[in-house]
Amino acid sequence: VDALAVPSPVHVDLGGGVTSPRGFRAAGVACGIKRRPATATSAPLDLALIVTEAPVAAAAVFTTNRAVAAPVVVSREHLQRSGGRARAVVINSGCANAATGAAGMRVAHEMAAAVAEALGCAADQVLVASTGVIGVQLDIAKIRTGVGLAVRDLDARGSDAATRAIMTTDPFPKSCASSSRSIVVGGMAKGSGMIEPRMATMLGVLTTDAEVSAPVLAGALRRVADETFNAITVDGECSTNDCVFAMASGTSGVQITHDDDPALIEPMRDVAGHLAREIVRGGEGATRLVTVRISGAASHADAWLAARTVANSPLVKTAIHGGDPNWGRLVAAAGRSGAEFVLDRASVSIGTVPLFVAGVPHDERADDAARVLQAKEVVVTIDLGTGGSHSATMWTCDFSAEYVRINAEYRT
């Protein structure tokens, strides 16, 4: 039995979501952007709206891809212009509004304006996001219809519908809540189960009733995202549309003045960590959730470099898919990562089974490690052997023929 477990959702309310903190209402509606599957009895939800009663502190982290979609440009502008105040997040699925040129920029602006008009706020207090097919224009008429329906449906129990409305081919919805002292944090996300043409887009929304300024919220979001959403990978791809929003309604009356205050950071980390791991678990073709732990790194950057390289290694991911305790691939991936690595002092374990200890193979434990690899959740640990004290943890999934099948299918 593997004693090294993935963090359990013990602090997480799986029935909760973005409307768990007071001060938020949400809706998810169908407005015709997604095509209705031939077998479906109703139109798929494709527009989500989350609103507060008045402008509140807001923050975001965006994709590092230089090919950014129009809604990313608009949301970034709006947060700057408003000084981190927002009343709403609007998200459509079914069309990414990416690589759509000047026309796409106009549509993203009009999407925000439509929500602002309906709520009676400034356009720069509305954040927008899109996910779906790239290079196709987003139909603003459908968005206007959807916004009208969503504003009418807004509800303090609207989290489920909103969560479903941002899904593409995600195999399951991802939403939860957590609390610490008197602060509640809720969240929803969509992952890399993708739609045609299957550009992975990771979107997330975190809500809280903490009373916090925009800069402190932004700092907390950045800290939390680095350990959660930025610590996962399905295939190393980073989309044109990735973003995570945070909004703080302040309704708890609990003031947070430092971005490392555990009262806010801990429930945020619980929610974001759970959502991030759910994204990996729902990755295309994924059959196993893999935790990659790096220790003994000479620097923080080295620890992350090694973790990222191992977590994205096709040879590592196919070995884990095949249940093969192939420590040689783990050693080779860490070795090629660019991180400082001392082979003669390096160690590798699968679960709690040591397979390579200070440069010495322990192949007699291979069968034990193979048994560990039968589980749905697997932890691999690599000590880089430098004697350094830095470490990093990333989550990834295995790599199956199903991933190739899904992504090799012709679009049309």
Added chain:
Amino acid sequence: VDALAVPSPVHVDLGGGVTSPRGFRAAGVACGIKRRPATATSAPLDLALIVTEAPVAAAAVFTTNRAVAAPVVVSREHLQRSGGRARAVVINSGCANAATGAAGMRVAHEMAAAVAEALGCAADQVLVASTGVIGVQLDIAKIRTGVGLAVRDLDARGSDAATRAIMTTDPFPKSCASSSRSIVVGGMAKGSGMIEPRMATMLGVLTTDAEVSAPVLAGALRRVADETFNAITVDGECSTNDCVFAMASGTSGVQITHDDDPALIEPMRDVAGHLAREIVRGGEGATRLVTVRISGAASHADAWLAARTVANSPLVKTAIHGGDPNWGRLVAAAGRSGAEFVLDRASVSIGTVPLFVAGVPHDERADDAARVLQAKEVVVTIDLGTGGSHSATMWTCDFSAEYVRINAEYRT
């Protein structure tokens, strides 16, 4: 019809190899390191030897992986100690002698010493390489037997046997020769068709009859390797054992004094380029050879960064496997590479079919591009839109379910 073709082997003699330049003899023998397949009628060749009559100029490029196998350490040492003089290269397949600790280092030294004794030269004039299973000790008794057999078999027509002896699960042998003015260059390589546990190892040997000093040969090898062996990828993995050796017998009497002299560089590039593309063509599960051309980059480093990211992108490689002219994935991969990228001025073509021109999609050409993707050789071109003049070309293969199947199989 796609007018953009992969460089043709017009300057390459496909019947040639490492013994094409005068002054080299080679052999390939079976010494029991590889297991005999149940269906085989004879033992598989697993030891290659290439020798010159006297010590000659030699050079090498080695893996950048920090987990280096024992033979890499020994060959690097020998080149340093001998000042770039060598009489022989000995290579075994079936065992990588990697992650084998002090015992493995002793075996690598003894492997060189066995050849040196048989030839009557200094041990540091022998270069060694290994490819195969990682973490398993190499049996020096078998190597000694193999060296004895190989020395007896050395022949000026031994190129074919030597080429076969370094294969692992390569689907075909890779060898050729080329000439320019009075200089002949020959070469052989093995690629990323791998053996249990399928650690990709790229090995190559280039031979020439040019009269050239070791430093000039080393400079020429580095130049050529950067545009050929370092410009290919199957899955982004870089093994513990990768190396390419070059030896110059001087028998042509043609003196080369600069490492950029076309008389040497051009045939070296022809041979190395052909071998490199053959490695990609023989990649695990590969069905298409893909040339990735980056232009309009702001710097040399950016051009290579973008080329490498696109060439290793699972979404790009699965799309090409599926014959899907998915320019959005090409844009997104270039965008996330870290290279400067201007979406509104970027362009993408598949073959000669433009699909995205200065930020504007041309989806009406998708069917034309889909036809281009039916070919066994495909060129994709991405202009990063920065107005810069830097470019890079890399070769990769598509990504098939067969790759996953091969690499997910349990070792034993």
